[in-house]
Amino acid sequence: MFTGIVEAIGTVKEFIETDTSDVGGYGSSIVITDCPLILEDAHLGDSIAVNGTCVTITDFNSIDFKVGVAPETLRRTNLGDLRPGHKVNLERAVAGHVRFGGHFVQGHIDTTATILSITPDGNAKTFWFQPLDSSVLRFIVEKGFIAVDGASLTVIDVDETVRKAFSVMLISYTQEKIVTSKKQVGDSVNIEVDLMGKLLEKQVTLQIENQLKGQLNSTLGGLVEKIVDNKLRQLK
Structure with a gap:
């Protein structure tokens, strides 16, 4: 980890x-x-x-x-x-006694992505990345975590329809500490999406399957069911 x-x-x-x-x-x-x-x-x-x-x-x-x-x-x-x-x-690999300054990163790469653009914004830079496997975009959310070449970054924007890409912003400090800031448009980076998104999708999928089968047999499943029901009521 x-x-x-x-x-x-x-x-x-x-x-x-x-x-x-x-x-x-x-x-x-x-x-x-x-x-x-x-x-x-x-x-x-x-x-x-x-x-x-x-x-x-x-x-x-x-x-x-x-x-x-x-x-x-x-x-x-x-x-x-x-x-x-x-x-x-x-x-x-993280040791048990250290502060956890980023987010949980497994080191298991989901896909690579190509740098689409690099735009200066003051002393920061905005990078747009297009994943080779666009299906990972469903796990990438605005202000969520993403690991780019192993660096924990915050997602700024996600375009799932036109660009099929997402963006992050690198402040000047981060630019000095990671290799991504030295890369050019067209270069490749490794992408690992937030593990929590994948776990949640699996639980929701299992919950829906269990509901279709008339089964509800776990505490976590019950919690997911309440979340889904509340969201459905809000949309009505």
Whole structure:
């Protein structure tokens, strides 16, 4: 679990593609450097978020570390686009004693998105992103949470009909702390929507299915039923 508060920006040192077809597949590894803060308490097997993607440390020293990247991860994220010299957002898995400054981020990327536009607004910048999988827009709401390349940001606007995109604003401080602010129109970012939205959708769906079946057998289901009934009464 992560908070979406980027701790450091690292530099890709090496992208290694390994052919293991003799044992049934292939794999990749990424070596990331210039991140001593991240390695102060590192252990083999630790989880770490690289551009918001939860990966596992397989080797490290005092200045850099290596992570393995599975084929599915390459298909679902922008990690496959990384090359030596590219900058990445880094965050260690959250510890129980730290303050939770962002929101609950799993490090499980839902889709990538393309930067549609970047518009200055004073010393801030507004970014519009168009998700590759537009179905995730149903989980993205105005003033809700979104993780972009692992950074916890607030959604400014959502356009589900024309652009099929959403926007966030980066203040000057945030621009200095994450890699997204240095990207250009057309570049790709990793997107993780708020987990609570997905859980709520599942519960509402199950509740509707149970109602259709004449079943109501859980406290949470009863709570969801009351919320739905109240909303329906308000619309009448």
